[in-house]
Amino acid sequence: MASAFNRASVTITDAASWYCAIVLLALILLGSIRENNSLSDESQVRGNQFFDRPCDEIYVVGEGETLHTISDKCGDPYIVERNPHIHDPDDVFPGLVIKITPSKPRKLS
Template sequence: MRDSRTSSSEMTAWCSAVVLLSLILLLSVRENNASGSPRGSQFSEKTCEDIYVVGEGETLHTIDDKCGDPFIAERNPHIHDPDDVFPGLVIRIAPFYFPRKV
């Protein structure tokens, strides 16, 4: 009787370990897919919030296209030259969404 309890608890432990490892692997793959996207789609994955951190390869024009704020330079007096935007620069944006026609 003791052997059946031991094997049962060992089986439960192994199943729990397999489930835990599967979850860790799944979350790791999802995180890598989100961060390891091709360069062309990196802009579409970011969200447009009030405060925006410029990513590598982005310009005010690409941020405007993505977020819908054509007045980024006007809203950010610390940007003296619109062509001098660099990764890590923190800017304020106000996304503008056109109303949908029904």
């Protein structure tokens, strides 16, 4: 009788382990699907915010922006001259902080 009880408890334990493994796998897959969807939403929002960002005196360069596009948008043709920390105008990257002094009213999109 003890042997039958041991076999039954091993079978139940094996089944419980399989169920736990399947639930854990499902949670991992669900989490990765949600993470992928949120990343694509962020990139879409970032693209829309590019045109709506204000031209403050202190400006943080966004992804896809160049000094030329910032200059056109903010009306400051002298960005390089006013920012001595920019050694190469072609080496502009997201997160770079620059000073903007608009010489004309900002273009509205």
